[in-house]
Amino acid sequence: MNSVYEGAIQDLIDELGQLPGVGPKSAQRIAFHIMEAETEDVERLRAALAAVKTRVKHCETCGNLAEGEQCSICLDPRRDQSTICVIEQAPDVQAIERTHAYRGLYHVLGGAIDPIRGIGPEQLRIRQLLARLQNSEVKEIVIATDPNIEGEATATYLARMLETMNIPTSRLALGLPVGGDLEYADEITLSRAFEGRRIM
Amino acid sequence: MNSVYEGAIQDLIDELGQLPGVGPKSAQRIAFHIMEAETEDVERLRAALAAVKTRVKHCETCGNLAEGEQCSICLDPRRDQSTICVIEQAPDVQAIERTHAYRGLYHVLGGAIDPIRGIGPEQLRIRQLLARLQNSEVKEIVIATDPNIEGEATATYLARMLETMNIPTSRLALGLPVGGDLEYADEITLSRAFEGRRIM
Numbered sequence: 001m002n003s004v005y006e007g008a009i010q011d012l013i014d015e016l017g018q019l020p021g022v023g024p025k026s027a028q029r030i031a032f033h034i035m036e037a038e039t040e041d042v043e044r045l046r047a048a049l050a051a052v053k054t055r056v057k058h059c060e061t062c063g064n065l066a067e068g069e070q071c072s073i074c075l076d077p078r079r080d081q082s083t084i085c086v087i088e089q090a091p092d093v094q095a096i097e098r099t100h101a102y103r104g105l106y107h108v109l110g111g112a113i114d115p116i117r118g119i120g121p122e123q124l125r126i127r128q129l130l131a132r133l134q135n136s137e138v139k140e141i142v143i144a145t146d147p148n149i150e151g152e153a154t155a156t157y158l159a160r161m162l163e164t165m166n167i168p169t170s171r172l173a174l175g176l177p178v179g180g181d182l183e184y185a186d187e188i189t190l191s192r193a194f195e196g197r198r199i200m
Numbered sequence: 201m202n203s204v205y206e207g208a209i210q211d212l213i214d215e216l217g218q219l220p221g222v223g224p225k226s227a228q229r230i231a232f233h234i235m236e237a238e239t240e241d242v243e244r245l246r247a248a249l250a251a252v253k254t255r256v257k258h259c260e261t262c263g264n265l266a267e268g269e270q271c272s273i274c275l276d277p278r279r280d281q282s283t284i285c286v287i288e289q290a291p292d293v294q295a296i297e298r299t300h301a302y303r304g305l306y307h308v309l310g311g312a313i314d315p316i317r318g319i320g321p322e323q324l325r326i327r328q329l330l331a332r333l334q335n336s337e338v339k340e341i342v343i344a345t346d347p348n349i350e351g352e353a354t355a356t357y358l359a360r361m362l363e364t365m366n367i368p369t370s371r372l373a374l375g376l377p378v379g380g381d382l383e384y385a386d387e388i389t390l391s392r393a394f395e396g397r398r399i400m
Contacts (some may be wrong), residue, residue, distance in 0.1 A: 007251075007255070007267055008248070009256050009265055011248045011251065012252045015244055015245045016248075020230060021230070028294075029291075030220060032289075032291060034252050035265070037253075041218070042252075044215055045216070045218075048211045048212040049242055049245065049246050050246060051207075051212070052211075052212045052235050053242050065205060067207055067208060091228060
């Protein structure tokens with residue numbers, strides 16, 4: 001898309017276009033919206049951007065988002081301190097919290113093992129996980145890395161490592177998505193669903 | 201989507217979610233990107249947002265975007281001063297400029313006549329268009345409102361008004377989109393293409 005706009009509006013379109021998932025058309029649409037928006041609304045957005053940069057950090061214990069040294073989950077005494085769910089990224093915490101099916105703690109790895117991109121175990125927060133397991137009362141590690149090649153490789157690596165430490169480890173079930181249509185399930189998902197079938 | 205994030209990140213997700221075309225998932229993705237982005241990149245975005253609010257205005261003549269009192273097109277003496285193309289919104293200027301098929305001036309109405317939303321001719325920049333036509337050397341008005349019901353109604357309204365002023369008025373052609381497939385053209389477009397057919 002050529003830029004025929006003048007200075008400031010084109011600058012904003014360029015900056016917005018750098019954001020993930022914002023193409024040239026959306027960037028233009030947002031820029032025009034900003035131009036016509038109330039100044040106080042734009043100031044609120046600018047303040048929110050600054051606040052995230054200055055106030056939000058990673059929890060020193062689990063790597064989740066936190067505004068202090070620790071996140072609200074690590075600070076919550078009602079959470080089950082004997083279970084740690086290992087995930088790749090902080091947004092995975094929200095996805096799991098929405099299910100209300102888990103009341104334990106988390107550990108954010110910050111990615112998955114991916115030799116092609118040069119990400120090995122030492123680039124992930126695995127050392128910090130081991131530190132948490134020293135002198136702790138953890139009875140189970142639930143591995144909830146993504147159900148793809150990198151996530152599986154990471155899960156296998158962690159499972160082997162934790163086995164030597166005698167800590168029971170589980171992995172989220174793979175199978176047909178609820179509400180899905182068996183006919184449209186891909187072959188790998190379907191074969192995993194067979195492997196994981198349960199006696200009724 | 202429930203908000204389980206803490207303060208600042210959730211505030212930013214909420215603010216981003218107000219922008220056009222940004223759903224909850226994109227807002228979350230952008231917020232996480234912002235959190236991990238370089239501070240100077242975020243500051244550049246914040247500065248661009250502020251600059252648009254303080255520096256970009258509407259051209260006093262045509263209503264297009266301008267950083268001074270007039271836009272670069274109105275200020276350009278090489279533009280054909282005898283033709284004015286009437287459009288609904290400022291982004292339409294860019295769409296037409298990209299074609300390099302038009303070298304005249306523009307007039308941005310700021311919308312289209314839409315009785316359901318309570319937008320009549322008096323809410324549009326029609327008075328300003330009439331003011332431009334007084335004492336000017338305009339020889340043709342090209343109406344380029346959107347090819348939908350509101351745009352057509354606005355075009356018809358303008359054409360009747362300009363007829364009384366004896367100013368030649370044209371309307372952009374309606375027909376099959378170039379590169380499209382006749383088989384998939386909708387009935388209205390196809391019938392308009394028949395109506396507008398030209399002798400070869």
